[in-house]
Amino acid sequence: MTEDDRMKVIGVTGGMGAGKSEVLRIMEQDFGARVILADEVGRRLMEPGGATYEKILSEFGREFAGADGKIDRQKLAREIFGDEEKRRKINSIVHPLVRQEIEEEIAEARAEKLLNNRGVPSCIAVESALLAEGGLEGCCDTLWYIYASPETRIRRVMENRGYTRTKAEQVINSQMEEEEYRRICSVMIDNSGALSDTRSQVSCEMRKILDNSGRMNL
């Protein structure tokens, strides 16, 4: 397989609640993308026996494990959002291992030569709000920025995830500024409106980078 035949990786980023997961769903369902969610990888590694579990408890304290032995995510969230030093500490434990795991998943997906529904190699889509911070930019052939205004994002996570306004604002304030996301990304998807509108934008961008045979053309 030549370098050009390798499945390309689209990095999908943007702040909390912007709609990255919704975009990934479209990429997976409509375009046969293989989807990798950094938050999910992070969650898996944090399970008892996972690569970050012991490191987190020894750094933050055994009281961050619940009665079932699992890390208490809500408690950890209260600890790290709003305290930049602690957030950086957990990032330094989690991000290198998440990156390693994602690099392995990309290599595996390429080896499997996953097929999309037209029987030709599709793409890999990696989603993370912290794509740049987590050092994942280097794994990606192109970066997409998913945009919705902070107020829209806050409203969505308050309605759909039960976040308080304070928690939503704390998470947003701990992530990159909008200008920074725009600077590093070459494509912007505006997810301020209806999902049908977002689907049209995703289709348009995917068509631009798929050649006539359905291969990624980046």
Ligand SMILES: CC(C)(COP(=O)(O)OP(=O)(O)OC[C@H]1O[C@@H](n2cnc3c(N)ncnc32)[C@H](O)[C@@H]1O)[C@@H](O)C(=O)NCCC(=O)NCCS
């Ligand atoms: C603190 C934790 C346990 C809270 O878990 P919880 O299930 O409540 O939230 P969830 O993981 O769904 O994240 C909520 C929102 O915060 C964002 N977020 C998560 N970690 C961070 C971080 N370190 N800095 C900024 N934003 C973050 C997510 O992208 C998402 O938008 C969890 O977010 C975590 O382990 N974070 C630190 C590691 C990390 O950076 N993970 C994300 C990429 S691997």
Ligand SMILES: Nc1ncnc2c1ncn2[C@@H]1O[C@H](COP(=O)(O)OP(=O)(O)OP(=O)(O)O)[C@@H](O)[C@H]1O
């Ligand atoms: N265009 C939209 N219209 C209405 N609701 C939406 C729209 N886009 C996303 N949502 C909803 O807003 C919430 C946040 O979206 P989503 O989970 O896709 O964001 P995200 O960028 O992946 O967030 P995070 O980084 O926090 O995981 C979800 O409940 C989702 O269903």
